Amino acid sequence: MVLMTMIARLVDGLPLAASVQEDEQSGRNTLEYQNQAKMLFRKLNTQSPPFCSIETGPYMFHYFIDGEVCYLALCEKSFSKRLAFAYLDDLHNEFSSQYGNRVATVSRPYSFIEFDTYIQKSKKSFMDSRSRRNLSTLNTELQDVQKIMVQNIDDVLQRGSTLSDLDTKSSNLAVLSQKYKKDAHYLNLRSTYAKVAAAAVIVFVFFIYFWVL
Missing domain, CATH: 1.10.287 (Helix Hairpins)
Known part of the structure; x- marks a missing residue:
């Protein structure tokens, strides 16, 4: 399950779009993880691994960097790593198509908050077992996800x-x-x-x- 999705500008960590999934049944509160994500965005730069999975409590952050934008999802550890990165790749394709030439010009947080509509649509597609995309069509960079670096959130945030x-x-x-x-x-x-x-x-x-x- 994807609990949270955030998209941020890499150069300064400015949040561009986000979507948070609250699970009322189990009383999950993602505020702590939103703060972790924001701190993580401030740590990342052009020298960071373009693909990475980060353990945080019972969840995993998966992020994907392309150019000046970082796409991040907070998922349950049981959620398929391959699906997580396929989901981020799908968001990247749509977001760059809609807003790619405007990313460097905005100064207000969540300037593209309306992108949440597409995030919800994409998330439903990847979480619904009856409508999951054919993973064999993914680009080669996403094929061998087992080789993607896995780190711990404390190590990443304390590195500075x-x-x-x-x-x-x-x-x-x-x-x-x-x-x-x-x-x-x-x-x-x-x-x-x-x-x-x-x-x-x-x-x-x-x-x-x-x-x-």
Whole structure:
């Protein structure tokens, strides 16, 4: 079952369209997962894997990046991974056809909220076992979904702070390295001066000794 669908602009994480499925029977509340999705959008960039599945509690986020847009769905873990990415691919084809040339120009969140109508139609098609598309017609990029990377939501959302910590540690190491170099230079100078002084003392002692003789 697809519980939530969100589409966002990749460059800044701006939500463009969304559709949330509330299951009153089990009392599910997707607010927490909406917040996770928004944080996830802010983490993703052009270097992120174009296809990825992310575990979050009893559910899975599946996302698909194409150009400047990220398509994301929150599904039950039992929901077919192949169907999830086929669903996202279908949304991508329709959304890019309708709004592709306007994505970069909007500044208001959910500027294409009317796309929810198509999301509901597509979701019903992929969730209804009697009307599921023939998966053999999907493009080759979606054929081997088992190879799509699977991550954990905590790892993904905390990666930014981890990288910041590494940057801080690197900076500290650089400072300590400079300090070590200065200290080593100072110690080398002291060692050199001590050797020169010791040699001078020896020469002076020999001079006094031979002078006395």
